Amino acid sequence: MSSPTLVWFRRDLRLADNSALEAALRHGGPVICVYVLDETPSLRPMGGASRWWLDKSLKALAADLEARGSRLILRRGLAEAVIHDLVTETGAGLVTWNACFDPGHAERDGEIARALKGQGVAVRIFNGSYLLDPGKVVTKTGGTYGVFTPFWKAASLQVKAGHAQPAPAALPAPETWPGSETLADWGLHPTRPDWSGGMTGTPGEAGAQARLAAFVSEALSSYGAMRDIPSRPGTSGLSPHLHFGEISPRAVWRAAHASNAPEDQRAKFLSEIGWREFNLNILNTRGDVTRRNVNPAFDAFPWREDPAGLAAWQKGQTGYPIVDAGMRELWTTGIMHNRVRMIVASFLTKHLLIDWRAGEAWFWDTLTDADMASNGGNWQWVAGSGADAAPYFRIFNPIRQSETFDPEGIYIRRWVPELARLGPKDIHAPWAAPAMVRAEAGVKLGSTYPLPIIDHDMARKRALEAYQTIRKDKD
DNA sequence: TGAAATGTTGGGGCG
DNA sequence: ACGCCCCAACATTTC
Numbered sequence: 001m002s003s004p005t006l007v008w009f010r011r012d013l014r015l016a017d018n019s020a021l022e023a024a025l026r027h028g029g030p031v032i033c034v035y036v037l038d039e040t041p042s043l044r045p046m047g048g049a050s051r052w053w054l055d056k057s058l059k060a061l062a063a064d065l066e067a068r069g070s071r072l073i074l075r076r077g078l079a080e081a082v083i084h085d086l087v088t089e090t091g092a093g094l095v096t097w098n099a100c101f102d103p104g105h106a107e108r109d110g111e112i113a114r115a116l117k118g119q120g121v122a123v124r125i126f127n128g129s130y131l132l133d134p135g136k137v138v139t140k141t142g143g144t145y146g147v148f149t150p151f152w153k154a155a156s157l158q159v160k161a162g163h164a165q166p167a168p169a170a171l172p173a174p175e176t177w178p179g180s181e182t183l184a185d186w187g188l189h190p191t192r193p194d195w196s197g198g199m200t201g202t203p204g205e206a207g208a209q210a211r212l213a214a215f216v217s218e219a220l221s222s223y224g225a226m227r228d229i230p231s232r233p234g235t236s237g238l239s240p241h242l243h244f245g246e247i248s249p250r251a252v253w254r255a256a257h258a259s260n261a262p263e264d265q266r267a268k269f270l271s272e273i274g275w276r277e278f279n280l281n282i283l284n285t286r287g288d289v290t291r292r293n294v295n296p297a298f299d300a301f302p303w304r305e306d307p308a309g310l311a312a313w314q315k316g317q318t319g320y321p322i323v324d325a326g327m328r329e330l331w332t333t334g335i336m337h338n339r340v341r342m343i344v345a346s347f348l349t350k351h352l353l354i355d356w357r358a359g360e361a362w363f364w365d366t367l368t369d370a371d372m373a374s375n376g377g378n379w380q381w382v383a384g385s386g387a388d389a390a391p392y393f394r395i396f397n398p399i400r401q402s403e404t405f406d407p408e409g410i411y412i413r414r415w416v417p418e419l420a421r422l423g424p425k426d427i428h429a430p431w432a433a434p435a436m437v438r439a440e441a442g443v444k445l446g447s448t449y450p451l452p453i454i455d456h457d458m459a460r461k462r463a464l465e466a467y468q469t470i471r472k473d474k475d
Numbered sequence: 476t477g478a479a480a481t482g483t484t485g486g487g488g489c490g
Numbered sequence: 491a492c493g494c495c496c497c498a499a500c501a502t503t504t505c
Contacts, residue, residue, distance in 0.1 A: 394478080480503090481504085482500100486496105486499105
């Protein structure tokens with residue numbers, strides 16, 4: 001009987017379209033699937049919301065494997081040691097996995113691969129998380145793209161959609177199974193308190209496929225306009241599924257192309273997948289976007305220390321309804337609508353002049369779709385320090401954004417119920433409403449809902465002045 | 476994947 | 491009838 005193959009699951013928590021799993025099955029012999037809760041100190045620990053999602057996703061993956069006569073082996077520790085131990089225990093002759101491209105991973109995984117090969121164990125590594133390998137798309141002169149549009153123009157030509165690879169019907173089991181820890185041991189689900197009551201989404205491969213199918217049939221054809229309205233389900237909602245690899249970006253690409261939605265709407269959606277690829281490329285060519293400004297001029301930016309402002313922002317108590325609605329949605333559900341992410345990020349970095357890294361860290365802990373490349377890249381995009389970033393002087397007016405994208409105040413009412421009885425005219429800026437109107441709506445500023453923690457006009461001028469101090473072309 | 480300031484135009488009220 | 495002014499409405503420029 002041939003030796004077993006170890007499939008090391010990482011951010012590819014699916015059975016369909018999984019190259020590492022396919023390679024193991026093609027190789028023949030028993031297949032042992034393992035997930036390692038990696039405690040390598042140099043790697044960034046997962047945030048709380050991500051751990052909640054991971055718990056459910058692993059549960060789903062384990063059930064899917066058990067339905068196919070297999071198991072998911074759970075181990076915790078230093079990945080290098082865990083994999084080494086498992087190879088020794090099982091006598092595996094081949095280890096396969098799909099690469100993770102986060103900072104520090106490539107080097108660490110290379111060391112693991114070298115160590116395995118040194119033991120005479122074969123290793124095969126695939127890319128299951130992105131349409132294209134990072135660094136593969138280069139300019140005519142061999143450089144890396146720093147601007148999204150030319151990047152995506154070149155990149156989308158290189159994408160090979162491939163064919164859907166359905167989940168295997170069964171996985172050959174080994175004679176004896178290695179020991180496994182349990183999900184309960186890991187405590188990924190929060191306790192004392194269990195804050196997860198409002199968390200939104202359906203972790204796992206089945207949930208991911210259902211989300212994709214629903215999005216393509218219900219929202220893709222009007223994506224361009226509806227994606228900006230936070231009170232409507234106009235976005236794909238795929239980000240946590242893609243982050244954990246419960247669905248492959250190739251499957252998303254194929255589904256979008258196969259739909260009969262208008263071409264411009266499909267292109268608009270796929271360009272968002274393109275930003276995911278772009279951000280990965282920036283991460284892999286420009287260093288750690290979660291820590292360092294891509295544009296070094298911002299190293300001298302005069303950020304303010306403002307713990308009270310940061311806390312108000314985190315808790316959704318800034319006095320700006322659209323900002324508070326977004327922050328509360330995030331805290332409750334682990335998700336925030338994309339349009340609102342831009343508004344709250346602009347507010348933190350430009351109105352409060354708080355370093356984008358503080359926002360990045362908060363999102364890292366509270367988002368179920370927290371992803372180093374996308375989160376860091378997008379924060380820097382808003383802050384103005386990123387690749388192909390919005391110019392710093394593009395300062396969102398939270399009132400205007402609110403009036404434009406939540407004109408009836410539906411989204412605000414959902415997340416800021418203390419303002420629910422204000423009408424569409426007054427809900428975007430309650431401090432500007434007539435006192436009578438506020439009284440009738442039961443709104444007492446400073447008591448039932450905060451006064452704005454900062455004045456918009458003053459903050460805008462201050463942000464522009466701060467920006468002047470780092471401008472290269474200044475006198 | 477802005478907003479605000481500034482510039483331009485044209486209709487209409489009015490002396 | 492005419493010029494003047496006001497000011498939407500839209501366009502352009504600036505941050």
